[in-house]
Amino acid sequence: MYDDAIPRRGAGARERRARRLRGDGRVAALFAAPSLIGLTLFTLFPIVMSLVIAFFRWPAVGARAFTGLGNFATLFADPVFRRTLFNTLLFVVLYLPLNLVVSVGLAVWISPRMKGRKVLRVVFFLPVVTPMVANAVVWRMVYQPGGLIDGSLHAVTGVHAPNFLGEQGWAMFAVVAMSVWQGFGYNMLVFSAALDAIPRQLVEAAQIDGAGPWRQFFRITLPMISPSMFFATTMTLITSFQVFTQPFLLTGGGPGIDTETLMMFVYNQGFSVYQFGLASAAAWILFVLILGVTAVQFAGQRRWVTYDV
Amino acid sequence: MGRWMRGGRRSLAAAVAVVIAGGLTAGCGGDGQESSGGSKAGDGTVTLTWSMWASGTEDRDAWQNVAAAVTKKYPNIKVTLETSPFEDYFTKLGTRLAGGSAPCVVSMQSLRTGGYVSGMRPLDDLIKKNGLDTGDFDSSIMAGLASGGKQYALPYDLGSLVITYNKDMFEAAGVPAPKVGWSMADFESAAKKLTTGGKYGFVAYPTDLNMFSMILSRTGAEPVDASGKLDLTSGPMTTGFQWFADLAAKAGVAPKVPGVDNDFPDTQFLNGNAAMWVNGPWAVLSLKQQAKFDVGLATIPAGPDGPKTYSAGSGFGISQSCPYPDEAFKAISVMTSADVLGQLGTLGRAYPARKSVQGKWYENAFEGAKDVIDAANASAKPFRATANWDQVSKLLAQYGVPAFNGQATAADVLKQVQQQAPA
Numbered sequence: 001m002y003d004d005a006i007p008r009r010g011a012g013a014r015e016r017r018a019r020r021l022r023g024d025g026r027v028a029a030l031f032a033a034p035s036l037i038g039l040t041l042f043t044l045f046p047i048v049m050s051l052v053i054a055f056f057r058w059p060a061v062g063a064r065a066f067t068g069l070g071n072f073a074t075l076f077a078d079p080v081f082r083r084t085l086f087n088t089l090l091f092v093v094l095y096l097p098l099n100l101v102v103s104v105g106l107a108v109w110i111s112p113r114m115k116g117r118k119v120l121r122v123v124f125f126l127p128v129v130t131p132m133v134a135n136a137v138v139w140r141m142v143y144q145p146g147g148l149i150d151g152s153l154h155a156v157t158g159v160h161a162p163n164f165l166g167e168q169g170w171a172m173f174a175v176v177a178m179s180v181w182q183g184f185g186y187n188m189l190v191f192s193a194a195l196d197a198i199p200r201q202l203v204e205a206a207q208i209d210g211a212g213p214w215r216q217f218f219r220i221t222l223p224m225i226s227p228s229m230f231f232a233t234t235m236t237l238i239t240s241f242q243v244f245t246q247p248f249l250l251t252g253g254g255p256g257i258d259t260e261t262l263m264m265f266v267y268n269q270g271f272s273v274y275q276f277g278l279a280s281a282a283a284w285i286l287f288v289l290i291l292g293v294t295a296v297q298f299a300g301q302r303r304w305v306t307y308d309v
Numbered sequence: 310m311g312r313w314m315r316g317g318r319r320s321l322a323a324a325v326a327v328v329i330a331g332g333l334t335a336g337c338g339g340d341g342q343e344s345s346g347g348s349k350a351g352d353g354t355v356t357l358t359w360s361m362w363a364s365g366t367e368d369r370d371a372w373q374n375v376a377a378a379v380t381k382k383y384p385n386i387k388v389t390l391e392t393s394p395f396e397d398y399f400t401k402l403g404t405r406l407a408g409g410s411a412p413c414v415v416s417m418q419s420l421r422t423g424g425y426v427s428g429m430r431p432l433d434d435l436i437k438k439n440g441l442d443t444g445d446f447d448s449s450i451m452a453g454l455a456s457g458g459k460q461y462a463l464p465y466d467l468g469s470l471v472i473t474y475n476k477d478m479f480e481a482a483g484v485p486a487p488k489v490g491w492s493m494a495d496f497e498s499a500a501k502k503l504t505t506g507g508k509y510g511f512v513a514y515p516t517d518l519n520m521f522s523m524i525l526s527r528t529g530a531e532p533v534d535a536s537g538k539l540d541l542t543s544g545p546m547t548t549g550f551q552w553f554a555d556l557a558a559k560a561g562v563a564p565k566v567p568g569v570d571n572d573f574p575d576t577q578f579l580n581g582n583a584a585m586w587v588n589g590p591w592a593v594l595s596l597k598q599q600a601k602f603d604v605g606l607a608t609i610p611a612g613p614d615g616p617k618t619y620s621a622g623s624g625f626g627i628s629q630s631c632p633y634p635d636e637a638f639k640a641i642s643v644m645t646s647a648d649v650l651g652q653l654g655t656l657g658r659a660y661p662a663r664k665s666v667q668g669k670w671y672e673n674a675f676e677g678a679k680d681v682i683d684a685a686n687a688s689a690k691p692f693r694a695t696a697n698w699d700q701v702s703k704l705l706a707q708y709g710v711p712a713f714n715g716q717a718t719a720a721d722v723l724k725q726v727q728q729q730a731p732a
Binding site for chain 2: 060061062080140143144145146147163164165166167168171250251252253254255256257260268271272273274
């Protein structure tokens, strides 16, 4: 399924293609120019620029000076930066498994030819397409003292719920819960499509052999959707390392710095303290972190991802 | 791989290098000659952009009229208004000043002037050249918009922090309405009596001007010392902050704070959930319009050393990168003229910075407002802030919240903020 996305062409085909290109070279270059210029201006240039800035003391106004690895040293010595790094990892560790379990679970649940399946799919996907700002406002009302959770809990049991966004120890979980609700729909759709593609006869054969539902799930379903799992894990991991909007809107990084993530740290350094050097250095640390984790995932995929039916 | 391809790659690499080098030099060029802040048309009409904070269409319309007043006086000057919410305004402005793409006319708050002077143009020579008489402006706010002996903006409003209260809640609870000069003891007993049936007497939240006015009156502590350095860890400040946070955390006369949400106090007050909050006169009339109850005004309760409060205000300045400073100065002269400030005063959008038209504000204010405002002004001192005040105020909200929920002590919170925002 996903291997289709990676072009596999023989060496012969490549030769032929190159020969054909040579003839249309100039025209091809002309056609490629708009996107190439765009790529250079808006992707390559900022990337290189931010790498350069990362090695400078670069205040918004005032003198800039080359500091070598100074910014990186400053960052790793800064308890706030280390805490945001920890927060980001905590978020990833909580969010990724939860997201996968919920999305696979719901995809399996709505996968048989059940009634109202299409409606459910849309309903579960809705949080993904609603604007995050609106979601955050609603979730604040859910979380705040006297809000939906606290109000209903108090009415039923007489006990007050914790002040989820204002109390240390709760805020990160509150952010993770809201993020899972917001994000699982996308992965669910991916898994849902993968489940539909499992050949019927495989399941039937397993049933005839006497495999129960659990066995079917672990021996047939999971291996069959493993390429989708790989895709979903990789993408979710990357986006969860970059988490920004949810804590920014829900908690502002607070209370204290309990929910301040690496991305928020980058934003604050860049647009509140105006230390572009530190901000760029932090962004590159995040990039290397993501690159490393993704590389490990790619290396490990051979062990658990099944591409052949 | 074919030869053309190789050549193509080389020329591509060269092109990338050129673009990057070009970008670097442009980026490092600093004081850009190109500016988005203003432009001149063939017929000599100068168009200036003006950035302002505004909270809604009504607010925006009021400022749009101010822009129109400029063109009415000087038909060859057009002012284009750009607005953003107050919380985002200074983040945006800082980025634009840094990038040399700032608007020509810049709105500035007295607390934050120090942090943005490097991107702004001193106005002293223009004031002299145009013979502008600044004697009508309130001297405290002129000083607030100056830094290092230079004037960076002309003021349009000012005000001393006061208490706004929900008259209906006071009546329902049978608590006598606060009078000018009421004491901390009166305040605390009123707040306690008003806290009943899920409603609260007060709302406590770590916003700079509002909170520090209360602390100033309570213990006399100031967040910034006379030399302009952040001084959050002094004994009186710790005691004062702890008292303020405990209004929510221990005394329970203010609601628990649900995380960082700068709209929280206003929302609680307008919802009728909290009977009192601290506000500046710039916000008072809009609160009166939005509230579904009668709003009253009172002075900040007097502490052991008598009544004290802070004053602050805002004005209009010119960015360093503005290509038409003369036209921009004409524009801000009109925007802070007696006519325009009188109109803003009547609308309740601003308590005018010009003494001659301050009376206009009272036309739409409440009964007794003048006594309260006069008393507040008499006991007010300008709020001193550090150059990095924007950062400090963000950190205060972020770290302060746990103290209001009893999860951290004032000493911890203030130490953290002091450490992270060394001035």
